[in-house]
Amino acid sequence: MKVTFPNLGSMYIFCKAIAETAGIPYVLPRPTSIHTREIGEYSTNESTCLPLKIILGNFVEALEDGADTIVMIGSGPPCRLGMYDRIIKIVLRDMGYDFRWLTIPGIFNLQAFLQNHEEARILRKELSPSNYARFPVAIITGWKKMLWCEHLEKVAAIMRATAFNPDEVDSILAKGLNAIDTADGIRSCASAGSKAVEAIRSVKKSGKAPLKVVMVGEVYTVMEPCINMDVERRLGHLGVIVERSSYFSMNILRGARVSRKVLRERKRLLELVKGYLQYDVGAECNFSVAEAVQAIKRGYDGVVHVYPFSCMPETNAAAVLSAVGNDFNFPILPLVIDRQDMELRIDTMLEAYVDIMRWRKDGRFL
Amino acid sequence: MRVGLPQELTCIEWIDEFKTGLSYLIPDIEWIHTPSVKNRQPLFPGTDACFPFKKMVRTSLNLSSRVDLLFIPRAVSLDGYLMCPNFRALPDIVSINIKRMDKDKTVPVISPLMEIRNRRQLDSLIKKTAKELISGYGLHGSENISYGKDEQNVKYQRDISHSIALIGHPYLLEDKRLNNGAPEILKNYDLRTISSTELPFRELNRLSASYDFYAKKMYWRPGREILGAFLYFTHIRRPAGIIQLVAFNCGIEALLRIELMSLYRQMKNPPPYMVIVCDEHVQREHVVTRIEAFLDIINGFSIK
Numbered sequence: 001m002k003v004t005f006p007n008l009g010s011m012y013i014f015c016k017a018i019a020e021t022a023g024i025p026y027v028l029p030r031p032t033s034i035h036t037r038e039i040g041e042y043s044t045n046e047s048t049c050l051p052l053k054i055i056l057g058n059f060v061e062a063l064e065d066g067a068d069t070i071v072m073i074g075s076g077p078p079c080r081l082g083m084y085d086r087i088i089k090i091v092l093r094d095m096g097y098d099f100r101w102l103t104i105p106g107i108f109n110l111q112a113f114l115q116n117h118e119e120a121r122i123l124r125k126e127l128s129p130s131n132y133a134r135f136p137v138a139i140i141t142g143w144k145k146m147l148w149c150e151h152l153e154k155v156a157a158i159m160r161a162t163a164f165n166p167d168e169v170d171s172i173l174a175k176g177l178n179a180i181d182t183a184d185g186i187r188s189c190a191s192a193g194s195k196a197v198e199a200i201r202s203v204k205k206s207g208k209a210p211l212k213v214v215m216v217g218e219v220y221t222v223m224e225p226c227i228n229m230d231v232e233r234r235l236g237h238l239g240v241i242v243e244r245s246s247y248f249s250m251n252i253l254r255g256a257r258v259s260r261k262v263l264r265e266r267k268r269l270l271e272l273v274k275g276y277l278q279y280d281v282g283a284e285c286n287f288s289v290a291e292a293v294q295a296i297k298r299g300y301d302g303v304v305h306v307y308p309f310s311c312m313p314e315t316n317a318a319a320v321l322s323a324v325g326n327d328f329n330f331p332i333l334p335l336v337i338d339r340q341d342m343e344l345r346i347d348t349m350l351e352a353y354v355d356i357m358r359w360r361k362d363g364r365f366l
Numbered sequence: 367m368r369v370g371l372p373q374e375l376t377c378i379e380w381i382d383e384f385k386t387g388l389s390y391l392i393p394d395i396e397w398i399h400t401p402s403v404k405n406r407q408p409l410f411p412g413t414d415a416c417f418p419f420k421k422m423v424r425t426s427l428n429l430s431s432r433v434d435l436l437f438i439p440r441a442v443s444l445d446g447y448l449m450c451p452n453f454r455a456l457p458d459i460v461s462i463n464i465k466r467m468d469k470d471k472t473v474p475v476i477s478p479l480m481e482i483r484n485r486r487q488l489d490s491l492i493k494k495t496a497k498e499l500i501s502g503y504g505l506h507g508s509e510n511i512s513y514g515k516d517e518q519n520v521k522y523q524r525d526i527s528h529s530i531a532l533i534g535h536p537y538l539l540e541d542k543r544l545n546n547g548a549p550e551i552l553k554n555y556d557l558r559t560i561s562s563t564e565l566p567f568r569e570l571n572r573l574s575a576s577y578d579f580y581a582k583k584m585y586w587r588p589g590r591e592i593l594g595a596f597l598y599f600t601h602i603r604r605p606a607g608i609i610q611l612v613a614f615n616c617g618i619e620a621l622l623r624i625e626l627m628s629l630y631r632q633m634k635n636p637p638p639y640m641v642i643v644c645d646e647h648v649q650r651e652h653v654v655t656r657i658e659a660f661l662d663i664i665n666g667f668s669i670k
Contacts (some may be wrong), residue, residue: 046643047612047620077585078451080617084584087621090628207632277458279440282451313615315415316455325495336414 004067009223014146021138027067050308051220074103079283148193160236169171172347180273216288217306285313309338370429373399377537387492392507401428447587485547529558534611562595570594607638
């Protein structure tokens with residue numbers, strides 16, 4: 001058995017840590033490239049959302065590299081993510097691949113357990129008692145590594161905007177993520193993480209006051225830099241601190257619905273958006289709007305809304321955010337992402353957007 | 367009282383029945399469905415939403431200046447299966463855009479929540495909505511809900527071996543603008559058509575259930591409807607050909623097309639099948655060309 005999983009930001013470190021600690025053989029998905037996207041595009045159609053195309057491409061590449069078991073993150077309705085496993089399985093089988101599949105449920109409830117029981121039953125046969133025994137430690141190790149990665153990325157997002165040389169921050173971040181990835185155990189992971197954080201914090205500063213924006217939108221697009229055209233890094237280089245609305249750990253906690261704090265926060269955000277949306281549209285739609293409204297109230301300089309072309313919940317969020325921007329006279333930048341051949345367009349849009357935010361901040365613009 | 371309900375929504379069976387029920391209880395309601403050609407409203411930008419959704423919003427905005435009340439049900443689930451997220455947001459998107467058009471002059475939007483599993487639930491929703499309309503807007507009405515419901519359409523039992531089957535969303539099959547006139551073009555060739563809306567959902571649901579994998583149930587109602595219709599026309603009663611009408615950027619159909627194409631490839635001797643993606647283009651020449659080519663294939667099949 002060789003397990004593989006999709007690329008989603010630094011999630012591969014989490015998955016890799018679990019597989020390594022539990023002693024399960026794995027195949028790391030190749031970094032998402034134009035070729036990955038093209039595989040997905042070739043096997044689907046124009047209205048299929050970009051995450052499906054990329055994930056499909058990731059799986060094809062991993063199966064070519066020797067993987068035979070796919071582990072996929074699931075989700076509930078009404079978003080298309082809940083149907084990804086059904087459709088991707090069909091496409092891969094039509095392409096002639098032989099594989100096994102396990103979906104990690106988006107919501108941890110009895111129904112999710114029962115639904116995955118059949119799939120898990122087949123895979124359980126191939127795991128030894130030693131694998132099972134090491135699994136709790138593996139989960140904790142993976143979780144800790146993921147938290148360190150996210151913390152490091154958050155610190156990098158702040159320091160990139162204020163650094164004299166933002167490239168230096170990118171370089172330390174890459175090394176830091178690599179050190180966390182290769183760390184052997186929880187203690188060495190903490191040591192690698194804290195060293196990287198320290199190194200990023202000690203870079204020379206430019207002295208310029210940074211702008212601050214929130215990046216909201218569809219989870220996969222927000223978290224995966226290869227999908228969102230590295231908007232976070234590009235804005236950072238323009239002197240903008242980007243705060244993401246979604247992190248992998250947050251989505252797991254939201255899905256698990258065990259943390260009261262997270263549930264309270266979820267309820268509060270849904271209340272915040274009642275003036276615009278009377279009902280939960282699904283996926284992150286209401287949260288995208290709520291987090292934008294919250295950012296406006298908290299004095300942020302802007303909101304960047306990223307989502308894949310034709311995403312059903314987020315197209316509604318975009319329509320609402322257009323009204324929100326109008327009502328609050330606040331700059332909200334919608335970035336609809338599909339093909340990757342538009343880096344210059346993204347750069348031009350971001351530069352213009354940053355100019356607007358700076359002028360507003362300096363009182364030179366309405 | 368003039369109440370606006372976008373024509374695209376009336377194509378959905380449950381919403382049409384909702385309207386019929388309300389008309390029985392409140393005879394004072396004068397329904398207005400079609401947008402005025404004279405009274406053009408600015409186009410709703412609609413981001414990259416699907417064409418039917420944009421058209422629904424545009425029709426609603428057009429109607430808003432001609433009616434006392436807009437009736438836009440929030441269709442969350444019908445027959446116990448989910449509708450797409452756009453239907454959840456539709457009333458809110460319409461309200462937001464009405465406010466944006468004219469802040470001083472707003473028309474109330476009534477959006478009863480439709481989570482319907484059966485007839486009984488719809489009846490109680492009709493009563494509840496009628497009560498709200500009577501008390502809130504001073505309308506006269508009765509409490510009697512016993513209006514006659516038409517018997518299930520049995521038209522589909524006719525011979526379809528020389529007909530072209532059309533499958534897709536009901537509003538796409540019935541709205542000439544949304545389907546780029548495809549059914550009309552077929553009629554011009556003296557061809558009879560049968561559409562998935564003529565088949566009872568019960569039957570379509572039963573067929574699509576056979577493709578519910580253990581954990582992967584098709585949770586969208588339109589998905590079950592289209593998949594069921596495809597299976598009906600390929601496995602149960604075979605027409606001369608199948609045309610699937612797809613709305614550009616429809617999320618459900620984007621995935622369903624992949625599944626249907628895969629099923630089609632596995633079939634032995636299936637009827638000819640074609641997908642037409644309908645979008646906002648106004649010219650029909652490209653649709654005519656494709657239909658002509660498709661009919662040539664069908665003729666080739668029948669000669670063989």
